[in-house]
Amino acid sequence: MSLDLTFIGQIVVFLTLVFLMKKYLYGPLADLMDARSTKIAQGLAAADAGKEAKAKAEAEITEQLKEARTKASEIIVAAEKRSAELNEESVIKARTEAQQIVDSARDEVNAELNRARQTLRNEVADIAMIAAEQVVEAELDAKRHAKLIDGIVSSGFGNA
Amino acid sequence: MADQSHGDSGIAGHLQYWTLKLDESNPFMQIHLDTMLVSIVVAGGMFIFALWLKGRLVEGAPTGAQNFMESVVGFIDQTVTDNFPVKNPLIAPLAFTVFCFIALVNTIDILPAFLLGNIAHMFDVEHFRPVPTNDLNLPAAMAMSVFVLVLYYEFKLKPVHFCKELVMEPFTSLVPVYLRPFVMPINLILKLVEEVAKPLSLSFRLFGNMFAGEVIFLLIAFLLLGGGAVGMAAGFFVGLAWTMFHLFIGLLQAFIFMILTVVYLSIAHQPVEH
Numbered sequence: 001m002s003l004d005l006t007f008i009g010q011i012v013v014f015l016t017l018v019f020l021m022k023k024y025l026y027g028p029l030a031d032l033m034d035a036r037s038t039k040i041a042q043g044l045a046a047a048d049a050g051k052e053a054k055a056k057a058e059a060e061i062t063e064q065l066k067e068a069r070t071k072a073s074e075i076i077v078a079a080e081k082r083s084a085e086l087n088e089e090s091v092i093k094a095r096t097e098a099q100q101i102v103d104s105a106r107d108e109v110n111a112e113l114n115r116a117r118q119t120l121r122n123e124v125a126d127i128a129m130i131a132a133e134q135v136v137e138a139e140l141d142a143k144r145h146a147k148l149i150d151g152i153v154s155s156g157f158g159n160a
Numbered sequence: 161m162a163d164q165s166h167g168d169s170g171i172a173g174h175l176q177y178w179t180l181k182l183d184e185s186n187p188f189m190q191i192h193l194d195t196m197l198v199s200i201v202v203a204g205g206m207f208i209f210a211l212w213l214k215g216r217l218v219e220g221a222p223t224g225a226q227n228f229m230e231s232v233v234g235f236i237d238q239t240v241t242d243n244f245p246v247k248n249p250l251i252a253p254l255a256f257t258v259f260c261f262i263a264l265v266n267t268i269d270i271l272p273a274f275l276l277g278n279i280a281h282m283f284d285v286e287h288f289r290p291v292p293t294n295d296l297n298l299p300a301a302m303a304m305s306v307f308v309l310v311l312y313y314e315f316k317l318k319p320v321h322f323c324k325e326l327v328m329e330p331f332t333s334l335v336p337v338y339l340r341p342f343v344m345p346i347n348l349i350l351k352l353v354e355e356v357a358k359p360l361s362l363s364f365r366l367f368g369n370m371f372a373g374e375v376i377f378l379l380i381a382f383l384l385l386g387g388g389a390v391g392m393a394a395g396f397f398v399g400l401a402w403t404m405f406h407l408f409i410g411l412l413q414a415f416i417f418m419i420l421t422v423v424y425l426s427i428a429h430q431p432v433e434h
Binding site for chain 2: 007010016030
């Protein structure tokens with residue numbers, strides 16, 4: 001039960017074992033674990049950086065989308081305004097044109113009317129001449145009495 | 161009972177070492193071959209395991225043995241970094257070796273009490289103690305190594321402070337100046353007792369626990385297994401229960417030895433307070 005040479009032997013065994021364990025088991029394992037934690041830390045950092053970049057990109061995209069949307073709505077507003085203007089312009093133009101058409105039609109109608117009235121007047125004068133010839137049974141010189149007949153026609157058929 | 165205890169075949173007989181006496185007259189000049197053999201076999205096994213594991217270490221996700229050893233290494237690394245104010249690359253491997261070696265050696269104790277002894281008998285070895293931690297030499301050797309290491313770091317890191325502490329603590333500040341030279345020897349004696357108590361308690365704690373465990377195994381075997389069928393059955397179950405408890409004690413003692421090693425060394429590493 002007492003200490004003896006085994007004690008010395010055990011010190012040698014123990015110190016040798018410490019040395020061997022440090023060199024062949026603990027050292028490699030600790031190095032490996034360190035390397036792995038470094039790697040994991042780097043990976044996590046990279047993931048964080050990626051996440052940050054993604055968030056940044058997303059923010060940028062949101063910003064750009066917002067800008068684009070604003071621009072689009074501006075464009076739409078301008079276009080609507082423009083189209084309203086165009087519409088109005090075309091309406092005005094159409095109205096003017098219609099007015100012009102109506103006016104020219106009215107002029108034409110008036111001219112036609114006048115022409116018809118003239119024709120009618122001439123025809124009526126001729127008829128009146130014939131009628132008067134028949135009534136007076138005398139030969140009337142159309143040229144001589146034309147003025148007279150015209151006067152009758154205009155007084156009698158003035159409203160024709 | 162008394163006959164058994166004192167006879168060669170009794171409990172005391174099983175507590176004899178396989179001894180090689182180099183000098184009959186000097187009790188120091190002998191070697192416990194069983195202690196040396198088993199501890200060298202265990203150490204060699206650890207070394208072979210280390211070489212085997214080293215060859216198949218993977219940097220990626222660890223599996224199997226590597227995973228287990230990494231958790232042990234991580235646990236000890238954590239214990240050491242929790243206790244240590246500075247980084248010393250020797251401490252963690254030392255604590256690791258202490259823990260694994262003691263745990264493995266203690267675990268041999270759960271083998272049936274007479275198994276290795278009977279195997280040894282087949283080789284004409286009269287006495288064989290399978291568990292080296294039951295031999296005071298092994299705990300004492302480890303505790304002494306740790307103690308020498310503690311002294312080494314005390315003298316290396318803060319020689320002046322340590323020497324001052326040896327003679328100035330704890331009484332110097334309590335007495336008048338003219339009495340200080342007289343209390344210095346008392347301080348030195350107290351301090352030496354304090355320092356020597358460290359390896360003593362470290363080695364005797366482990367030795368006592370493991371020795372007592374083995375004695376209880378032997379008691380169970382002698383008292384119960386000889387008493388017929390009922391005794392055999394009772395002995396089997398009591399032995400099984402004690403095996404489990406002893407397994408736990410073995411792990412616990414390995415942990416205590418490891419953590420005290422770390423703590424003593426960390427005290428030596430504590431920076432000097434001004």
